[in-house]
Amino acid sequence: MKLLPMTARRVCCPCRACCTVLAIPEYESGRGEPCPQECAKGCRVHGSDAQPAACRAFSCGWLAGAGTDADRPDRLGVVMATGRKDATAVFYEAQAGALEKSRVKRLAGLLASQGIAAVAVPLPGEDGQERDRRLLKG
Ligand code: SF4
């Protein structure tokens, strides 16, 4: 996937947003719940055989260069997951209401201009039920 220009190497710390938005069945952690493997250094099982499949498959769009420093997922409230092959990005809501931010819509519009569709995944409702995914328009 072609991403937006990046001016400096990026690192996760102190962001840990993906460890809350991803469902991790191996640790009985649902979407919107912090993973129990989070620790002061980030992840207790990083790089080991115990790292769940969802974490191995996840590719962070912000780390790869999308957006600006202000769009780091814990600041933006949205985690952008980028597919390696297809023309779709998934925008996981990490903070309630963040998918409605104009900045998030602008990022979706920038991706759309590159032929990449942004699929919005809201946080589960208060009852824990998943809410409908939808295309995010810029
Ligand atoms: S969401 Fe991206 S920047 Fe944040 S912890 Fe995960 S991989 Fe790192």
Ligand code: SF4
């Ligand atoms: S296993 Fe590690 S990388 Fe995966 S969600 Fe949990 S803390 Fe994050």
